[in-house]
Amino acid sequence: MREDFADLWRKRAAAFWKESFIYISYAARSGFAGFLLMFFIIGAYYYGKFLQSLPEAFPYWRFTTPLLALPLGMTGIRTFMKQADMVFLAPAEARLRSWWTSSIVYSFVFQAAVTLLLLLLVWPLYLACADEAALPFAHAALYLAAAKLLAVLGRFRADRLVYRLNRSAETLVRWVAAVVLPFALLTENPGKAWLLLLLAAVVQSLVVLPFPRHRVAWEHLIRREEISLKRHYTFYSWFADVPKLKTKPAARRFLGGITSRIPFRQEDTHRYLYAKTFIRSEYYAILVRTSVIAILLFLAVNHTAAVLLIYGVVLVMNCATVSSLAQSHRYSFWLELYPLDAERRVKAVSRICEAALLFSNIAMGAALIGFHGSGRLEALAAVAAGFLVILYFTRVSLPRKIKHAGD
Structure with a gap:
């Protein structure tokens, strides 16, 4: 039965990406891919010129901190759940561990990849300013991956909490950590940065573990999944008609x-x-x-x-x-x-x-x-x-x- 749930999760993930690739092909044919390539080339050129003209004691953390904080704070769990699951999967909610494991791994891999891409983006700026005191890239990547894993696990725990106030507390802690941790990583010594990461894990545990939680918060998880799908469909609607996109007309x-x-x-x-x-x-x-x-x-x-x-x-x-x-x-x-x-x-x-x-x-x-x-x-x-x-x-x-x- 456990394998059946894992197979069902994989089938839904595969169906989502099969549909997404169709819309991505529409976006590519619209010239969007060429536009992105042009933007990347021009942006890289001016980024290089900007690095060559940096003044001494440039406050690089004003750029690196928000760019790394966004992917750390914006954390969600893709469960691929549907409305019918409240009826057909609810009797087996105690045996859905493989489903949650797949969702956590999937969410972490994609979001960690985005975080590391942004780290690559800001790394030349950091090296130009930190000079000999710069950390190895592998060290920074490992630290941010650990911070992202902490954020994903915290969000997964928070999604099961009964009360909205408790979920809001986890969101606050997650965003504070998302700002503090990359700032500490690239401005403080490594020992202090890892100590702050450990402190963030303790605080996050204190705001999610002691409070009442559902075994499966069906309505909340399904609502979050619908919001995620709407974001995808809204982007695809720029290039093609998306029949599944439900939009509420604004009066204006x-x-x-x-x-x-x-x-x-x-x-x-x-x-x-x-x-x-x-x-x-x-x-x-x-x-x-x-x-x-x-x-x-x-x-x-x-x-x-x-x-x-x-x-x-x-x-x-x-x-x-x-x-x-x-x-x-x-x-x-x-x-x-x-x-x-x-x-x-x-x-x-x-x-x-x-x-x-x-x-x-x-x-x-x-x-x-x-x-x-x-x-x-x-x-x-x-x-x-x-x-x-x-x-x-x-x-x-x-x-x-x-x-x-x-x-």
Whole structure:
């Protein structure tokens, strides 16, 4: 029976990755992989130039600590559980040890890999600043892997606690440890860093072990699994239609006046429908968030080439985001019942995407040009090129993509 549960877990994990690879292939065909490669090459170039111009006594820990704290603190357990398990697996909840072991190992391996990748990212900066006092990379990797294992085990224990207050206490301890441990690792002597790791393990045990817990917190685990799946599907929805993604429409009444100005005519049906969809969907929220983040980065970064790179990256991301609007209502039979011209759908989606991208580009362009006086001409040229990219994308590339998908 134990092997049966392990086999069931593996089948669900395999089914998840089989589906994920389909969506990943869509993302690769969209040019996202090439964009990531370009971003990596350009980023590596400027990272190298940044390391060459480091001042003495540079506070490297201000960069290494948050970058390593994020993967340590953001800890979850992928159980691959479903709603039906509350009925069919509940009678065997005392014999699910192999299921939990598989979930813990799976979660630890993937999250530890992300942590070590970020360690590789910050390691050149650490070596340039620490010089002869630098730790061996294997030592730092082992320490962070142990910290990640502690976080995973603590989260697994916390997910079984009965009371939410106890789970919140574990979250607080985990995030405090996520900040303190990488800071101590790269700034203090090794003995003190390992002592702090031991202290974190003791404190975490004190906040999870003495309190009442479920043998299996079915509702909580299933809810956490659904949240994890939604994150995956939200990312995939940038590149393809994801039927399993359930999104709750947002009212956003302050934008309601936009659609009320659309004439009540048959030829404007698609225009009204997709304008409403864009305003009330996650596409609008993603576009706003990425644009605001870009503007904040323009204010924080005082390097012309870097801000122009950020501008280009965000522009490409915004184009990919709004283009997913074409996948909305793809399976709605009402659009097939009414005598509507299919060509008007392509034009409506393209014009709505164009308007959204133009407004976003105006906001980002104003911040880019206004806050970088030394590189104002370069910024002005970049924003002008951005407008041309948007017009080409929404009037040539996107309509062609929509028509091809409909064939």
